[in-house]
Amino acid sequence: MHARATYAALDRMRVLIVEDSEDEALLLTHELKRAANDLSWKRVDSPQAMQQALDEGEWDLVISDHAMPHFSSERAYELLCKCGKDIPFIIYSGHMDEDVALSAMARGVHDYVEKGNVRRLLPVVQREMKGVASARARLRAETRLYQMANYDQLTGLPTRRLFYEQATRLLADQGESGGATLLFIDVDRFMRINNTFGYAVGDLLVRQVGARLRDSVSQQGIVTRMGRDDFVLLDAAASTLEQAHIVSQRVMQAFARPFKLDGREFFLTLSIGVCRFPQDGEDVGRLLVNAENAMFRAKRAGRNNFQFYVQEMNSMSAERLDMETSLRHAVERGELVLHYQPSVDLASGRITAVEALVRWQHPTRGMIPPDKFIPLADETGLIGEIGQWVLFEACRQTKAWHDEGMSGMSVSVNVSAVQFRQGDLRLVVADALAQTGLPPSCLDLEITETVLMQEAEATIATLNGLKAMGVCVSVDDFGTGYSSLAYLKRFPIDTLKIDKSFMRDVTVDSHNAAIVRTVIALAKSLGLESIAEGVETGEQVTFLRAEGCDRLQGYYFSKPLPAPALSEFVRRSPRLE
Ligand code: C2E
Ligand code: MG
Ligand code: MG
Numbered sequence: 391m392h393a394r395a396t397y398a399a400l401d402r403m404r405v406l407i408v409e410d411s412e413d414e415a416l417l418l419t420h421e422l423k424r425a426a427n428d429l430s431w432k433r434v435d436s437p438q439a440m441q442q443a444l445d446e447g448e449w450d451l452v453i454s455d456h457a458m459p460h461f462s463s464e465r466a467y468e469l470l471c472k473c474g475k476d477i478p479f480i481i482y483s484g485h486m487d488e489d490v491a492l493s494a495m496a497r498g499v500h501d502y503v504e505k506g507n508v509r510r511l512l513p514v515v516q517r518e519m520k521g522v523a524s525a526r527a528r529l530r531a532e533t534r535l536y537q538m539a540n541y542d543q544l545t546g547l548p549t550r551r552l553f554y555e556q557a558t559r560l561l562a563d564q565g566e567s568g569g570a571t572l573l574f575i576d577v578d579r580f581m582r583i584n585n586t587f588g589y590a591v592g593d594l595l596v597r598q599v600g601a602r603l604r605d606s607v608s609q610q611g612i613v614t615r616m617g618r619d620d621f622v623l624l625d626a627a628a629s630t631l632e633q634a635h636i637v638s639q640r641v642m643q644a645f646a647r648p649f650k651l652d653g654r655e656f657f658l659t660l661s662i663g664v665c666r667f668p669q670d671g672e673d674v675g676r677l678l679v680n681a682e683n684a685m686f687r688a689k690r691a692g693r694n695n696f697q698f699y700v701q702e703m704n705s706m707s708a709e710r711l712d713m714e715t716s717l718r719h720a721v722e723r724g725e726l727v728l729h730y731q732p733s734v735d736l737a738s739g740r741i742t743a744v745e746a747l748v749r750w751q752h753p754t755r756g757m758i759p760p761d762k763f764i765p766l767a768d769e770t771g772l773i774g775e776i777g778q779w780v781l782f783e784a785c786r787q788t789k790a791w792h793d794e795g796m797s798g799m800s801v802s803v804n805v806s807a808v809q810f811r812q813g814d815l816r817l818v819v820a821d822a823l824a825q826t827g828l829p830p831s832c833l834d835l836e837i838t839e840t841v842l843m844q845e846a847e848a849t850i851a852t853l854n855g856l857k858a859m860g861v862c863v864s865v866d867d868f869g870t871g872y873s874s875l876a877y878l879k880r881f882p883i884d885t886l887k888i889d890k891s892f893m894r895d896v897t898v899d900s901h902n903a904a905i906v907r908t909v910i911a912l913a914k915s916l917g918l919e920s921i922a923e924g925v926e927t928g929e930q931v932t933f934l935r936a937e938g939c940d941r942l943q944g945y946y947f948s949k950p951l952p953a954p955a956l957s958e959f960v961r962r963s964p965r966l967e
Contacts, residue, residue, distance in 0.1 A: 545600030890924020
């Protein structure tokens with residue numbers, strides 16, 4: 391009785407319910423009876439049934455689930471539109487992303503109500519049934535759409551698109567004598583926060599960062615969020631060099647205080663690139679590019695500082711900067727790919743492992759080999775993100791191979807010098823394993839001999855941490871560095887990987903032959919496995935077999951291959967000699 395009083399009931403309502411579950415439909419009609427004295431309804435769960443219902447019946451309202459096994463709200467709405475009847479269409483479904491709901495409304499769907507939310511459903515039904523208010527609802531949806539398109543959901547700051555518009559106007563208003571300052575702001579090592587505390591905490595921090603930046607800009611300034619953790623600030627009140635300094639300093643100072651979240655304190659630092667209008671760029675696009683380049687200089691200068699854009703940066707190393715800028719986006723744009731090179735167990739002749747080798751499919755320069763961009767990634771700190779992607783993707787692919795029947799296959803992932811020294815390697819590895827479900831024993835981390843021997847004590851601690859998780863560790867490019875045998879014994883490692891440079895002429899060059907022989911013997915005496923890489927000929931195979939090498943990898947067997955080609959290769963060559 392109470393409900394009837396709250397929702398002044400309509401006399402008659404004929405509802406077409408698009409829903410695959412009979413129970414859900416019954417629950418729904420039970421609620422709808424509170425909104426109408428005389429309710430008639432029909433449930434349909436396929437396009438054919440809906441079409442028939444539309445052809446044969448008269449309806450006041452359509453209420454549709456969003457995703458059904460053989461049907462969807464999109465398709466249902468399409469059918470309704472096609473039949474030319476102007477009937478309100480409401481989506482009533484479990485959780486739906488806001489942008490999906492909004493884009494449905496943009497196409498003309500009248501409203502979206504989350505399943506179970508009867509308190510919202512009934513008023514919506516009544517409003518739609520009365521017709522007149524639906525124009526207002528439409529307007530509200532449009533306003534929400536505008537909000538979505540122009541304001542970042544997380545920070546409430548103008549989106550990149552609105553920023554461009556506002557900034558262009560702001561610069562045009564400066565006139566002959568005016569000027570402005572643009573800052574490209576990147577939060578240092580933000581990835582780590584995401585990795586350590588999760589994306590939810592990362593999001594909350596980004597929101598606070600946005601608020602602090604907005605507070606540090608003058609009335610004549612605008613702030614936008616460009617990427618996950620980078621922001622751009624344009625201040626038209628800062629027209630002189632001195633004012634540009636002051637703005638940059640003010641922003642740095644705004645971050646001197648810690649951020650507080652869940653009773654925890656986070657200290658964040660910024661790397662800022664500063665650019666001036668009109669000296670350093672005559673339009674927003676140019677200013678952004680130059681300020682981003684200056685930001686990289688701030689990163690290289692050790693982070694937590696700001697750098698002004700200098701003209702020479704362009705001519706001096708335009709290509710390098712260009713590489714840096716595009717490398718920065720390579721992961722998010724999906725331009726990195728992994729190829730896999732198999733290695734063969736000599737005793738069984740079977741492919742027991744693959745090495746994941748990264749390549750960069752650059753949109754204009756074509757395929758770039760790792761030697762050309764991993765050092766750059768190391769230098770700029772981008773290796774964190776790239777290395778994380780490589781680890782995750784290699785584990786994901788290998789787990790998929792396990793599921794396809796190649797059980798026991800292990801994957802080796804190269805870990806760069808900088809990546810190895812970053813404090814969060816263990817977490818990143820644990821995360822990749824947990825997310826993909828790959829058994830730790832099937833992951834092998836390759837660390838070069840040079841990295842291994844630097845800061846040996848710290849290295850041992852890091853390796854112990856990794857080993858404790860159950861992953862394997864190989865020493866890559868062994869023989870090229872200078873290994874202390876005393877240390878070698880203390881490192882918790884599994885495999886020595888003989889550098890490919892020794893493979894050259896190994897059958898005729900007695901010097902190389904001696905090195906390879908020694909390394910294999912050394913591995914044996916330390917209880918380690920030995921792998922030869924860069925094996926190109928049958929003679930090399932014979933030699934390595936005679937010396938007792940455990941595993942071989944090289945073009946003789948296969949080049950690094952894209953994932954589908956690799957599994958095809960393994961399937962077709964169960965045994966290799
Ligand atoms: P690496 O770990 O020593 O990898 C072996 C390299 O030798 C690979 O080159 C492979 O394609 C090449 N190779 C394999 N078989 C033969 C052969 O029979 N003859 C010759 N001449 N070469 C052979 P790639 O893929 O260009 O990788 C070069 C280096 O880049 C790797 O050396 C590794 O240090 C680094 N790298 C590759 N992927 C990654 C990655 O995901 N992360 C990091 N940090 N470094 C990577
Ligand atoms: Mg390697
Ligand atoms: Mg190697």
